[in-house]
Amino acid sequence: MDLYYLLKIACYPGKKGMAISVYEGGEELMKTKYMLWILVVIFTAVSCSIQPANDGPTGELTHIRLPMGYIPNVQYAPFYAAVEKGFFEEYGIELEFDYSYETDGVALVGANELQFSLVSGEQVPIARAQGLPIVYVMAWYEKYPIAVLSKTEQNVKTPQDLAGKRVALPGPFGANYVGLRALLGEVGLQESDIIMESVGFNQVEVLATDTTEVIVGYSANEPIQLKAQGYDLDLILVSDYLDLVSNGIITNEKTLAEDPELVERFVSAALKGIQFAVENPEEAFRFCFKYIEGLEDADQDVQFEVLQASMELYQTDPYGYSHPEAWENMQGVLLQMGLMKKEIDLEEAYTNEFSQ
């Protein structure tokens, strides 16, 4: 607004009838105008010099905005730790966290507006089938993190026990839905064999209030929260029945082809963060306080348990590696579900080139 005002004054040629006008020989005003022009030039130069670059190095650091796909959460401790321990800086990267929707992150990377995003595994084949040129370059979770859980009185011990049950999940999309359908498919059940209820991200509440009988959620989140509230639960892990490609880092074909060194730097820093968090969970947890508002007031034990449960999911061997069978399985599930109309070339969808 101030700049606009300055520009307006500096550019305005003066009007007849104004108290002082350049046309009326206002020398003082002329001087003021020159001063203002100089100020504008200095202001613009300074503004340009302090603006962070989004797609190139700023000094020695490359600014990267990373869509995380979810709100600030302790599960992101490895990334917080990697920043706080200076791993990203060490690899010449200045990291900015972006907590927008997962699908937005995928679309932005696909359009080469951003270079990287954190996504769940099923998004890669789905997006590639729609023509998004994204490539999965680093596995973060080894096991697919989705679980089906119910109060013990429901007696849902195996996937077969889901038949006829009311099963709540955010909606028929995303990792929860894919995980549920994969689990049902493994034991020969159809979606029509259960009563599926779309409740948004309110699974904990609807199970606690008995609005539903079974819920689908992240094994490192909902079960721990519910157990902390004193509920006895039965848990069925999708990963116990089927190996599916899980959460990881994507980039796009352009970045991979034109700047593989950036991908390598980014993945190396992220993997270093994961390794650090696995080896130093307490310290990694402490870094979360800076990034997660309200964590001080939350139940610390529960939150630390969420982090530890997450860590069990992401101990890939070697770090960053995704299994070809997991990709084949994922594609099979998605084709069977109708979320993909045709097969894609999985060789183009991921690479283990950067795993350690």
Add this chain to the structure above:
Amino acid sequence: MKDFGVGIRKIGFLVLSILAGLFLWHMFTTFSQIPSFIFPKPIEVWDRLIIVLQDGSLMKHALITLQEVLFGLMLGLSAAIITGYFLAKSRIVERVLSPYIVASQSIPIVAIAPLLVIWLGPGIFSKILTSALIVFFPVLVNTVVGLKSVPRELYDLMRSLQANTWQRIIKLEIPAAMPVFLGGLRIGATLSVIGAVVGEFVGADKGLGFLVNVGRGLYDTALVFVAVFTIVLLSLGLYGSVLFIENRLLSWQKRNGD
């Protein structure tokens, strides 16, 4: 004959405006080379529309949303008219309820929609209530304003004619408040669609809001466009219906004006 000519010209301008919009859209998406998953071309949206029309999925989801909207509108209208009448008639009721009503309007509907799913379950009722809540306020305000704008002399006249309460409501208050009330209904009808769609966004497996979610989840932006255009059509249809009702109910005003 003159009216017919004006009508034809209006339609002509509308068609031209739509064609120009489609042309600009086509040129923009073609020459900017924006990928389809970011901004699809009109022809891609058209192709997607044909597919969802042929497999019946668009109609199925649109009917669900329409059902939620109509029930939401009925519920919101009834609550607003009844509350509005008492607010207009009783200063005590107005003083007691006004703070709550005004405060309730500062709550974003997207913030309470998830709670409604928890309280009322994932079925259709939570969407009806979201729709009703968003309809309530504009209709309420216009009901109160409409009733309060009835001239005092007309009440005196009704009293001198020894009209009972029912006659006063039917013969005086409803006709007098109708123009302002219908203004509120026009806003409410459009908002009711937004309310239902917000409810579907939060947790649903049916409806146009759900279809938008599916489109986003599958990076099928053409499907998102189809769903959004259908939502717009639904809103326009409701708005047009209210205008039609308004023209019929207020024809006496026009006649008097002539």
